[in-house]
Amino acid sequence: MTDDLREQVHAAARRARVAADELVLATRERKDAALHEMAAGLRARVREVLDANAKDLEAGRAAGLSQGLLDRLALDEKRVDGVAKGLETVAGLADPVGEVLRGSILPNGLELRQVRVPMGVVGMVYEARPNVTVDAAGLALKSGNAVLLRGSSSAEHSNAALVAILRDALEAAGLPADGVQLLPCHDRASVRHLITARGLVDLVIPRGGAGLINAVVEQATVPTIETGVGNCHVYVDAAADLDVAERIVLNSKTRRTSVCNAAESLLVHAAVADEFVPRITAALQAHRVTIHGDDVFARQDGVERATEEDWGTEYLSSDIAARVVDSLDEAVRHIAAHGSGHTEAIVTGDVNAARRFTARVDAAAVMVNASTAFTDGAEFGMGAEIGISTQKLHARGPMGLSELTSSKWIAWGEGHVRPSS
Amino acid sequence: MTDDLREQVHAAARRARVAADELVLATRERKDAALHEMAAGLRARVREVLDANAKDLEAGRAAGLSQGLLDRLALDEKRVDGVAKGLETVAGLADPVGEVLRGSILPNGLELRQVRVPMGVVGMVYEARPNVTVDAAGLALKSGNAVLLRGSSSAEHSNAALVAILRDALEAAGLPADGVQLLPCHDRASVRHLITARGLVDLVIPRGGAGLINAVVEQATVPTIETGVGNCHVYVDAAADLDVAERIVLNSKTRRTSVCNAAESLLVHAAVADEFVPRITAALQAHRVTIHGDDVFARQDGVERATEEDWGTEYLSSDIAARVVDSLDEAVRHIAAHGSGHTEAIVTGDVNAARRFTARVDAAAVMVNASTAFTDGAEFGMGAEIGISTQKLHARGPMGLSELTSSKWIAWGEGHVRPSS
Structure with a gap:
């Protein structure tokens, strides 16, 4: 059973890698078209989303969730419109991929550039709020990444409805649906399989309380970014x-x-x-x-x-x-x-x-x-944020699009070889 | 015994934190003076270094080390002068600390800057070559970090002689000697204690073969950067x-x-x-x-x-x-x-x-x-390198001074409060 789950997570990660190999080449035009398709899809199919959300709320009330948690879980037409607007905002932001970070012609004539590239396959582990599903998918897409979403079981139906819409939008824009995938959420073990899928997953961002963050950091072999604990x-x-x-x-x-x-x-x-x-x-x-x-x-x-x-x-x-x-x-x-x-x-x-x-x-x-x-991505002018990093490696503070990228050195020569030293 | 070792590593990390709190404030002038003191000390006390190195070589031959390993371990006057020159090169590089990475005046008038800051306490785990001891200490110092060096037991005496000289140079320049410390090297467990000292150590860089890198990544709870495996x-x-x-x-x-x-x-x-x-x-x-x-x-x-x-x-x-x-x-x-x-x-x-x-x-x-x-830090114009990262998080490719830094957002206001949303 657990082995099945592990294979399920790994299979999703492998499909994500195939999608990532396409997304790395996607132009800004195509990515923005997909973001607008996503926003339009959310508005057109808001009933599907609210029906699914009603199921989650009912289950939540039956399970005795606190009013605070139910509030964070609840969607209505206005909130869905808000997340759609968020996607349109992301479409308006510059594409981080391809940005030249440094570059020069070396003394030997080699033309050297360091350019931003997508991370590849990014995992997100987060709690109740279903709007994070859409925000994370939008930021991951714009930065050229495939994303594996591991949301809370309390938002299961809402997340499934949202992701179905997002995947349809990717396909409508000519991009691979597997750029956005939802992982099984009923078993804690799926988190463990995600954060130990070294080589299959390039980065995992846990977003939640100190307990989740600590568990992820303790067990992960995949690089992670700690977020969101603030004293x-x-x-x-x-x-x-x-x-x-x-x-x-x-x-x-x-x-x-x-x-x-x-x-x-x-x-x-x-x-x-x-x-x-x-x-x-x-x-x-x-x-x-x-x-x-x-x-x-x-x-x-x-x-x-x-x-x-x-x-x-x-x-x-x-x-x-x-x-x-x-x-x-x-x-x-x-x-x-x-x-x-x-x-x-x-x-x-x-x-x-x-x-x-x-x-x-x-x-x-x-x-x-x-x-x-x-301290907030929107306040800092990043347009959107995927979390606030409290670690020193890679990203510190609000994480926007560029924090979801890596870099690559590219050198063009004309038969350059290095002398022996 | 193992608990003692753990406490030894943690105590060194706590001393490193105290030193790091001073180094973060050190001016470029003072850091460069320390680098020049280090270079001068290595040249003046080259006999100490070569005597210690002779002990390591003798022990290595007795233990049946391969000729290749013995070659990498061996120092002579020319090699020591080479590492001293390396420190002088680092002194000539720009100080990465304080560099403003981004900045603007926000619409509400807040003046926002993102500046480079040191990582804090950096651990290095590496194999035979004693020149890495000096290179790593020099780069860590210039980037405002305290460094914990976990070298190979085969270079024990050489490393001890080198670190004694480096620590004296720090003091001579008015900086804390504990900015450079050597960790016990006889027990594999000291590596484990270093890479699990979460909160005490900000970053660990393993430099060596695939076995070392994998062991570090599997066990670490401290952020790490994988280096140096190249197919x-x-x-x-x-x-x-x-x-x-x-x-x-x-x-x-x-x-x-x-x-x-x-x-x-x-x-x-x-x-x-x-x-x-x-x-x-x-x-x-x-x-x-x-x-x-x-x-x-x-x-x-x-x-x-x-x-x-x-x-x-x-x-x-x-x-x-x-x-x-x-x-x-x-x-x-x-x-x-x-x-x-x-x-x-x-x-x-x-x-x-x-x-x-x-x-x-x-x-x-x-x-x-x-x-x-x-693909090499010196060839890429970084002046020096601490390793070549093959991971996507934080640093990718040759790691120079800026890859040993983090960043901090600083905002100056005049009583700014954020309106409710």
Whole structure:
């Protein structure tokens, strides 16, 4: 049974490779035509999608899924139109494939270029939201990759309906349907088979909670990119404008609490603690945020005392850990010890403090006098994103089209041979 | 005992992190001063190095190491001067750290830049040659990284002498000695502890044979870059100039047989087989190359019949697998089935054939009318290289200084918060 599943995943990967060999040669015109076909197909066949989604929602309610999960799973005509619009946006973006990254004529006359090429076969492992199915397929196609989608079993019918439409659109545009394939989702083992299919799969991107990411990283032999775990800090410096600080803390924490770029920890310089601690406590509490504070914060009404565990927790809820630090260096050390390398922000009017913080903090994104919420592919002008990488290899921060590519060196000579050294 | 070793490796990684936190802030001036100190130290203390090397050579002869391995292990005054010169070359290269990769002012006024930053703590696992110890330390330092070196036990004394000199030079330049550390080399387990030190080590580069690379990729939880396994092909097209073809095949195969960019396979288009097969057979045999051929090649005197295994073998010796193909597409399929994604060459006068080959072959480097031997960091103008990546993630082909870096997004605002969507 498990061997069958392994063979199923490997067979899908082999079909993906055949498709990838065609997609690598596809022109931008053809890829964009397929993206527009996909968008049109989603709109024309929205009933199919919503009927399938209704089945998933029914099964989800029967299985006792939380209201939050059901909300993330639910599609309606407007949401389907939104993902179709997303595909049209991707069609409007430049083709990353073929971009010349570096190039020169070498001293011996060899003409050398480094060009962007697709990764080849990319696997995505993700959780409930069916819109990720379409977003990932669109970005993979535009960057010339074949994609293997391993979604959540709770979205099984929705994903199947969406992928059927996407595959039809590929064929209508003269591209191989196997450029987009859905993997079996009922058995955890299909994830394992995907991430150990070395040689068959070029890259796997897990998108989900820390548990999924860790499992993938532990077991994978295929290269992977860790995404989306964020214990983001806002540090309010001695030289902060406290109005700005309040605004940035509130926006970072409360704009959306369930996303990876939300702030989970607040660090306040001792020099402004007397004024800022009561003020931000009241402001956060007015937004129904529970504060898990150190001794100083715990003196305020309604603040819970933080445990050691709080400093490393990604709450993804209306909670924040908060403490006072004696210096910028102590803030940097706290972040190094507890941060997840996602996004860290400083609020300060002191340019030297800002320079030191941005140079020393080791994270995908560092904000000066700006909310952590800005770490996002669309905000950064990438047009779309497939996830936010928190690792240092290959891609760091929001991943757009170019992060789904590799490169190739091409040299043209006229009979060049290398002398013995 | 094993737990002790694990703790030893982890303790070294923690010291490396402390050093890395200083190195990330080191100016180019200071790093270059340290590189020059290193070069001067190697020249001044060459006797220490050669005495230590003599011990390794003696132990190697006693252990029955092959003459080839002993040659790779041996140092003399000229070789030490060569590695010192290599450090001076690295000092002359631009500092990759701080380079702005992308940047713009976003529509909301946020000033956004993506800048190169060091990886942090980099591990190197490599085999006999002690010059790699110095090369890797120099490149790691220039790119702002702390490095953990896990060399071969056969080079134990040489590596210890070299690292002592490098560490003294770091201190003399006001940088932390722990930026360069040697890990215990007597137990295979130290490799395992290094590649599973997730969170402590940012990147591990294994440099060696397929066995080492596979073991590292299978077991690693730290990101790794596969390097240096090359089953490189030369494809002689129907439209090849056969003089050029002979020159390129001979140079690719015989210039140096023990290196990863040497050709291991020859593919000849059927249209030129009658003329080229006898000719290249004689030319290769004149260079004492053993041909493992298909039916057509096997009709020539002295050609051994190839087995299926030959097509996938990296000989690293005076052997070459050779067959006739019916078309460029068959050559591309053969390379896809048997190649290692290192370097593939086409010899042709037909520009369409060259375009098709370069677009379809999936490898780190593709040569048109040039020897496979050109895939090399120095040849590509990188000044130095730490290995040749054959994976698609992060770095592909020769890895120089910029391949040892990651990036960081930095955004400066003036109280920017993100509106709810």
